[in-house]
Amino acid sequence: MTFRSSLPAALAAALALVACSPEPAHQTPRRGIGEGSPAFTQLLADADKAMSDGKLADAGRLLDEARGLAPESPDLWLAIARLRLRGGEHLTALEAADRALAFGPNYAPALRLRALMVRDAHGAADSLAWFQAALEADPDDPDTLADYAATLGDAGEARASLKAARALARVAPDDSRALYLQAVIAARGRQFTIARSLLAKSGMAARGVPAALLLDAAIGLEEGNADSAAAILETLVARQPANARARELLARAMFDGGRDAELVRRFGPEASLPEASPYLLMLVARAHERLGERAAAAPLLARAYAPARTDPVLLALRDNMPPPVNAIRRALWNRNPAAARAEAKALRARFPASADVAALAGDALLGAGDPRAALTAYALASEARRPWPLTRKAVWTFARHGNPAAAEMLLARQVAGETGNAAALIMLAERQAARGDWRRTALLLDHAMGLGAGHDPALLALRLRAARGARKAAEAERFAALLAEVRPRSLTAR
Template identity: 45%
Template sequence: MERALAALERGDGFGAELALRELLDSGTPREALAAYLGQAELLQGQPIEARQWLGEGRFTRETAGHGFHMLGRLEMSEGNMPAAGDAFDRANSFTPDSPRLWVDIGRLRYAGGEQTMALDAGVKAVQLGPEDPEALMFRGQLARDAQGMRAALPWFEKAVAAKTGQLDLMAEYAATLGEAGETKAMLKVVRQMTAQDPGYLRSYFLQAVIAARAGKYGLARKLLMRSGQEAKSTPAGMLLSGVIDLETGNHASAAQELDRLYRQQPENRRVRDLLARALALGGNHRELVYRFGAAARLTSASPYLQTLVGRAHEALGERAEAAVLLDLASRKQSGNLIALRPADNLADVAFRGDSSGRDAMAYVRSRLVAGNSGEAIRAATAFLGRFPGSADALALAGDAELAANNPGKAMAYYAKSATIRQSWPLARRRISTLHALGRSADAERLLRQYVTGHPMAVEPMHMLAQAQFARGNVEQAAMLLDHALAAGGDRDPDLLALRAAAAMRMDQPDLAMAMAGRAFEIMPTHPASLQALLLAGGGDLAAAISEKTRRIGR
């Protein structure tokens, strides 16, 4: 039994099963072993076999807590959330002080929209097991969602120290190091994982991410192939595969992969823009115009999408349509928040109402787009009433109040949502709301906190650099911009143009010219690109720029 429990602790379901079946064959009652045999089958990815041991709930009193806990895990893995809750409740009646049970209760609550209660469960799990690696990892994941990568790292470090060699823990730690910009430390952990178990597929996926970020796309492709089909079929795997194909010139394959992801995530505008880029580079101009022509004309469209669709029109000989979109792309972007249209048809959204979370979000957004903030508030409040602990429901209620010009109420909802999960879109809405309330110092403090917690996030770094540049802190702005460029912002013409302006202020004309030229190359019609190039190169460039822009139809 000691051998079996040790195998279960290190995640070796097969070894545990061998030891447990020896006990079973030697006469140990089934009820005394069922909980552990069920866990062993779960570790091996065998839910049908696990249910044979756990489903009937036939355990001894000593093992009942663990047995119902494992039954709850089985139900949760199969999406049976109410049944999982019942099983965890029964487990809690036997083992109320189990930190790992409270971790799983927290995970169930989080998945079910009771996220404030999930935070409470995470805190309780660490109180019951301050050295328990699963409790520490869960707290790290919660901290990562709410406070950023830097805040999560100490929790993961403690978890890894509490249970050295646990590969899933090390993978979470490595991924968080990567998002915190600690690439060398990430690579060190990943290499330790590979040395410990060359068959652990997640380590190859993490190495593929590192290689892609370093621009080694051929190596990234090989590592991604080694990571297995399961990793490649996740949203992160599809995105990575699409980006690798884009960068290696496999535009048709990139479009296919990104289209698959976009159909899963129709609200993801970054994926939409990448798909549009793949179609454009592959010469599929007609499809690009057909799929994204309407989206490119919306106020919320990115200048990049507008430029891609505009150039597609131009390639098809539709110069009037191209001129409209290229003109939209060249206008200075407003910093105001805009209500985004839902991806679904508005009539379908209105028919479905607000019964589910996705439907509620689409319905509220459709009311905001239509200017009916009163109905948006009603629907968002009703949704929040059903899921009072949901970060999404709180943020949606804040959106409705903000659209109704109630920034104080919106801020209260946003602040509660941010204690659970603070994405950049939510942080940006909070920053705008603080400005609307006249609390600009608090807005900049929040922006700094976000950049500190998410050092690989390009847009917030760019925004903070803009604030520093406007205040005359040119060197600090340049440092932030350099970091943003290294983190993936090297194709943003606005960012490059600002870096060129900072270089001019710092008497670095060669650097200014290089940055301005890069911005102009990416988007010649963008006013920031033109202005940066003129400032960096002087009046001698005016004629050449005029001729170049005339030739591209502007």
């Protein structure tokens, strides 16, 4: 445990194929009828303003009018794609982005948007070719350089990420993202003094940008400034109550600052939920211990050190969640799968192009005992977005219902696209260990430990098995010693 901040063959193919995005094409762009006319340009500008003001219906009306002037304009279809994304129509937004590229294959803004879509659906690694194509079309575009630098960092390419961030600084000296990105890279390299200096110069934390606030707090914790980190995180959690990462960091800041009673009072109820992470369980348990409450700490420690569960957990109702989410959860909590299925069906009818609704429908169908329908919904959602929680549920469903090969294929794709995901690495390592492939098991676990997961007893126990399985005595001795250090002391209450 670390305190450093986890069926049918046709459906298997559907989930895998959406993860295999083609390379961006390079062709001669076609010009749209009426493209660039003053009336057309004004309509696009008015639509953009309407979108900024949240008037999506007005924006749609203006774009319909613009389509009558230039139906083959890449600008038009890019605007339509952006509007559909703003309206939660992720799947039809993909179609619009592809239309923009069909009419302008070298159109840099459309290539950038497609790169972002590929990143959302397939991970950082798969999107890099699209970002590179966008930069070939427009090497000095600040937005593309910023997104490219961030994506390289997520893909584990620190040097290339720094190079792109510095390129952004050259073409846009006043763009605060260049300094912020360099701060992130420095923090990942544990150069916290440099990271803090760069972050301060960017001004983004002072302006209250959520990602910058989170980085500021994380640096503060690493520097031992728990109280200041807690103050920042209190603000962020108040603004984003559903941000689990921010909540866990706040709990860590309270723990490091010795605010044990406050930590137990605030996060004790959350630690009682089935979905509580081992990290939060450990923090609350240790706070109970420091208060002399070993009887309260013991069951939390037992849960924290138990083998990681892979089966889906029904999440608790939360006041800050959208009503449809809570409606489905409430139906499942009340053991009324028919109501959950009906709610999901109604949502799909109202929002057929929403990846978020498709994923939520998959959860409802899985909870209602229909894994085939759940995987169909997950496959649809994966066309636009493939976050780790969705992949994890699909992997579990495939493995539980007779298609382990599909489960492993999806898991391998997730690891390839999201190299910094320790939970996915560990899950894939467990599957390699089950077949006795100790070399791959060791490689995956070593990478996970490099990401900060090296204090997890379950991980170290598996790494010890891999060393013994590969007949590496020195490695086995080293991991046995590490495992002995992190195993919890007796959990018996005094």
